[in-house]
Amino acid sequence: MLKRIAQGLVAIVGALLIVFVAQRLSGDPVALMLPMDAGEEDFAAMRSALGLDKPLPLQFAIFLGNALQGDFGQSYQWNAPAMQLILERLPATLELAMAGLVFALLLAVPLGVLSAVHRGGAIDRAGKIFAMLGQAVPGFWIGLLLILFIAVELQWLPAFGRGDLSHLLLPAIALGWYPVAAMTRTLRSSMLDILESDYIRMERAIGLPERAIVWRYALRNAMAPLATMIGVYFANMLGGAFVIEVVFAWPGVGRTVVEAVFARDFPVVQAGVVLSAVVFVAVNLLVDLSYGFIDPRIRHD
């Protein structure tokens, strides 16, 4: 377990290294800060004030130290620390990702169970076609279609912004769309395995109603592989939310970062990228650690 945590930390430091490299790729910041007629000494003074005259490994160490304190500098657009701006938007993004996950599960669990029970039947076939389409249709286009049909044509739900539940519905569908196919297939195959196991046959022999066997006893055990996927997909949704937030003008981390890219507000971009990497690593770590709770047979040593 300690090894797994150490790997997570290495990954985060690696992510910070990538951010640092990207920062250096952005060119000499001093040239942007000083007036055109600044002399050579002004440049040197500015560089040493910013610590740019130090060797690169030392610069990275300083960057790392600041990053660990959550300090990514001030936003150029807004007079506020970059990380603070990002953290303020985090709840909106988490809310959207959670809603997307709930949507995906609401669709995937019944679909997965029914296609296992009626194997080869209509629902199973429909599920296969759905899975093929699911992989090929980008979520942001689903979002645009939802806006076109549900918000513009039918005027059932609002298309933009964040507010009550009605605002959450369309972006959640667009974001939750992608994992449905994979979740359905995973649940289907684990349900098939379990429905053929001895204890289910036993329960049938006792004469328990089929509905209770499927939905209570089999489903509970078939959820384990799905549960491990949930964390991974949740982490991916945080990344996917970047595009979906732009489609629906959702005031979250993703939209803030995209706007910062256009405004060349690099500190905010940095803070957003680092935060999403940290959340991604943390969620994956939690998933790994929770294996033991979901299925005690695979306890970590």
Next chain:
Amino acid sequence: MTETTLPRPLLGRLLRGAASRIRGGEGGFPWLAASVLATVLACALFGPWIAPHEAGAISLADAMTPPAWEEGGSSEFLLGTDNLGRDILSRIIAGARVSAVVALYAIVISGLIGAVLGMAAGYFGGVVDALISRLIDIQMSVPSIPLAMLFAAVLPPGEAMVIFIIVLSYWTWYARIVRGEVLSLRERDFIALAKIAGVATPIIFIRHLAPNLLNILLVLATLQFGSVIVFEAGLSFLGLGIQPPQVSWGGMLADGRNFIEVAWWLITIPGIAIMAACLASNLVGDWLRDTFDPVRRQI
């Protein structure tokens, strides 16, 4: 498949028919998917000669013409026009070229980098493997869309940047699978014998390892073609990918979004193009995998 002997409800049979027609039956060659893919590639190669209009030709008098089958449509613009009167069909064809070119470059470069690093990690093991595997872990711990934002903020936009960003997030995929493959290949006799015979390491890589990896690389590349097209479309949709006046399907969606209330065809048609291209390459990739590599259906 034992399930085929069971009597099936009619709807199930119909859906099965639809699925197999798209997929080309059980194990059969997916003709429909392959012809869609061939069409995309033909548009990429011969686009300027096929397209009825120039992709960038503005004609304000024809602005917002709906597709030909709609009321007010014109046979001159089969799929309608946008707010500047540019022909959608011609722009879809031009977009195919950009998508295909970006995807091909990105796949070849990330495949080469991934294959070389994966081969090195699997063949040498030890420190080399540890370093490369850690690099893969790090790369995979940064979600690809935020990573794309990061580089979009610092690099000049355009095709080269899009290719760079895609390579950055896709090479790990090849590296991991090639590494696993080489781990088992290197235990085989022909590699051991080549080593004993004193064959130089680069020759072992090129003559003995690479040919055994070609199938799996081809399958991966085809399966990724669609995913790369979707990724590029997402970037271009955000305005961070292909820049106008170059035409991209994602960029067309972004433009069409502003007119979503008046012109449905501006956001449906480019999306259908993305979906068709991606679906087609996934299905052809599935077929290649089942044909060349029936053992591992995991990828």
